Amino acid sequence: MKLITHNMLTSKCMKGVTVGYPLKIQAVDVKTSEVDFNPEFISRLIPKVDWNVLCEAAESVGFLDDLPRELIENYENDVDFLKKAHRVLLEVDIINGELVCPETGRKFPINNGIPNMLLNEDEV
Amino acid sequence: MWPCMKLRHLQELLQQIDDFHKPKILLEQYATPSHLASHMLYTIQTQYGDIDGKIVADLGCGCGSLTIGAAALNAGTVIGFEIDTDALEVCYKNVTDQEFSSIDIVQCDISQDLFTNGWFKKFDTVIMNPPFGTKHNAGIDMDFLKKAIQLSNNSIYSLHKTSTRNHVLKFATANGATGEVLAKLQYDLPSTYKFHKKSSVDIEVDFFRFEVIK
Numbered sequence: 564m565k566l567i568t569h570n571m572l573t574s575k576c577m578k579g580v581t582v583g584y585p586l587k588i589q590a591v592d593v594k595t596s597e598v599d600f601n602p603e604f605i606s607r608l609i610p611k612v613d614w615n616v617l618c619e620a621a622e623s624v625g626f627l628d629d630l631p632r633e634l635i636e637n638y639e640n641d642v643d644f645l646k647k648a649h650r651v652l653l654e655v656d657i658i659n660g661e662l663v664c665p666e667t668g669r670k671f672p673i674n675n676g677i678p679n680m681l682l683n684e685d686e687v
Numbered sequence: 688m689w690p691c692m693k694l695r696h697l698q699e700l701l702q703q704i705d706d707f708h709k710p711k712i713l714l715e716q717y718a719t720p721s722h723l724a725s726h727m728l729y730t731i732q733t734q735y736g737d738i739d740g741k742i743v744a745d746l747g748c749g750c751g752s753l754t755i756g757a758a759a760l761n762a763g764t765v766i767g768f769e770i771d772t773d774a775l776e777v778c779y780k781n782v783t784d785q786e787f788s789s790i791d792i793v794q795c796d797i798s799q800d801l802f803t804n805g806w807f808k809k810f811d812t813v814i815m816n817p818p819f820g821t822k823h824n825a826g827i828d829m830d831f832l833k834k835a836i837q838l839s840n841n842s843i844y845s846l847h848k849t850s851t852r853n854h855v856l857k858f859a860t861a862n863g864a865t866g867e868v869l870a871k872l873q874y875d876l877p878s879t880y881k882f883h884k885k886s887s888v889d890i891e892v893d894f895f896r897f898e899v900i901k
Contacts (some may be wrong), residue, residue: 564793567764568791584804601763628870
């Protein structure tokens, strides 16, 4: 599971959950895999992302490095910044672990890099 | 909008992808044939430029042929969504074998709202070969289409039975997208299940493009 994906996942439709975001990450196994860098794509991706949530997620799995916690101005023209964002958004990959609902503590397992967001009928 | 690989090579790549081991009737698990998947994806890229450098979702990705094909045509990121654990095992193996690192997979139920909360309008392009809703699950194809329209900020490409064309077009308009039929296809369904009496059966399927009304 990439951090771009984590940035979009919520547990909101569970019974009794009001926000369900962001999900906490408890990573057991994290790796990085090289993805082709496309600066134009990353520039268009950044506005879709909750930057604070991304930074916290990156930090919790030990890959924040020197990524700025505040989104800088004119990032479209800053290749160095875009490369850092690219790495955190697309290259960091959580292989095994759990996502945890911030309100109920319900755990969603991650196996083979795939988060399992399925709910039981009585949870919906 | 020139694609980064030839149609023939894309088809050869998709031929190598493993199929459902034990297809499930209730989920209508029919793999997208490789010639069909490759032509769909090729059209999406060459005619509309909707794959290269885009963020793409594949709803009901199954064993991953559309997901892998989109990654092969240089999508920025492809996220495949699938409910079934067995299909995901095959999908995971396919993605790992092909070594496309721009793919991510999520296990979820597309009919649940959990799914759309955080993803609303985040995708440029949604591609899918949804269940046709013929096996005790009437309307599931429209459920998929509704979710696809919620997820996409631009376009959706999908397959639906030709016999339901008018219904599909009306449903799309009512849910915020305009549809057009790009091609009518013969979908060659091999005899996957015991209730199939012939060795294969052709059904008529429309290849749709939907554009989200902004």
